[in-house]
Amino acid sequence: MRIEDTDLERSNQASVDVILEGMDWLGMQPDEGPFYQMQRMARYKEVLSQLQAAGHVYPCYMSMADLDALRERQMAAKEKPRYDGTWRPAPGKTLPPVPEGVQPVLRFLNPEGGSVVWEDKVKGRIEISNNELDDLVIARPDGTPTYNFCVVVDDIDMQITHVIRGDDHVNNTPRQINIFKALGKEPPIYAHLPTVLNEQGEKMSKRNGAKAVTQYRDEGYLPEAMVNYLARLGWSHGDDEIFSREQFLAWFNLDHLGRSAAQFDEAKLKWVNAQHLKAMDDNALATAVQPFVVKALVAQGVADAEATAQVTQALRTGHLAQLAALFKDRCDTLLVLADWAVRFYADVQPAAEEFAQHVTDAIRPGLQVLTERLNALSGDAWEKATIAALFKEVLKEQGLKMPQLAMPVRVLTVGTAHTPSVDAVLFLLGQQKVVTRLKKA
16 A cells, blocks of 8 residues: 655645545555655655666756746647746757756656557557657655656555556556656556546546545445445446455456446445345344444433443344344445434334324224233243234234234334334334333324
């Protein structure tokens, strides 16, 4: 892992921490690193000196104001804005006098004539004329080397074999290849992936739908699902939509990368997440949802320590795993699963509309009988089969159909009329809570 932090205006520790945190959550811990470019300055300056000694680098004293004026003139003349080589040394050329008190930038002496050619693993053969490339700034006036130079040194030192990156870097590649050649090294294999678009078909950015990876974690997505979705966004293995990390590692190669821009679809991501959630081991799922349940309890006014203790106990006894097993088919994120689970640990407030619809005067006598029968059960008899049998008894006695009784029971006990099997719900809620909540009819 390499942290490219030479742009001091854009790089800060907070943004680096988000990257490290996001990668760690995704289960993508580095085998080596992280290496920080700002900590490798001595190495970059050593290689810079080698290039200078070999005549591949020259000082340029053109000021930013002069550069801006040059670009304006070129654009007014409908020319491509580029450095014009004022300070580029050439046989028989007289350079301008060196201005006093100006620290120069260092520019790379780009080859003249010929082309830079590479076989891109996504785009195929790419050829760019050297005459299209101006002389790249590879060190700032304060001596700090720039991105395009640093990454070449890093790729050499770290023995990088493949560079897989966004196609917004295509313009950097010929410049980097020329620096590799100036250093007498072979460039790596390049694969430039199409830019991911947002749901409106625009390039994703912080202003245009992009979120930090850690935000998806906080929204209850599973790291395995996130890796699955992102992998499938720019690569395919036949028609396989859902796969494990192990399958992905076994299947992946550069031959099936997507050539056209993929569109990020959060609904599809939720679907992928739901498939992984359903397939997850119940105990593992309980562990994953635990912090979300604690947070939901705290949001309802339960003290943090009390909420943590309660949910930790539920995890230890297997109760949370049972809830995960019962509800996971109805959930697409851990947040949704936590919303179900929290109803079993904190008081519920039925929606007024559902309460009015289902808890009617006509059904209250039946609810009262059921409540009495459930309350009369001994602790050992509190089982799904026993609860189901009691329902049948009451339905028969009161001349009711199952939905007429089950719907208001669900509303009163867990706050909504639509849940999995009512006997399973009541069993996991526990006798005391069930009876207390039903008495609110």
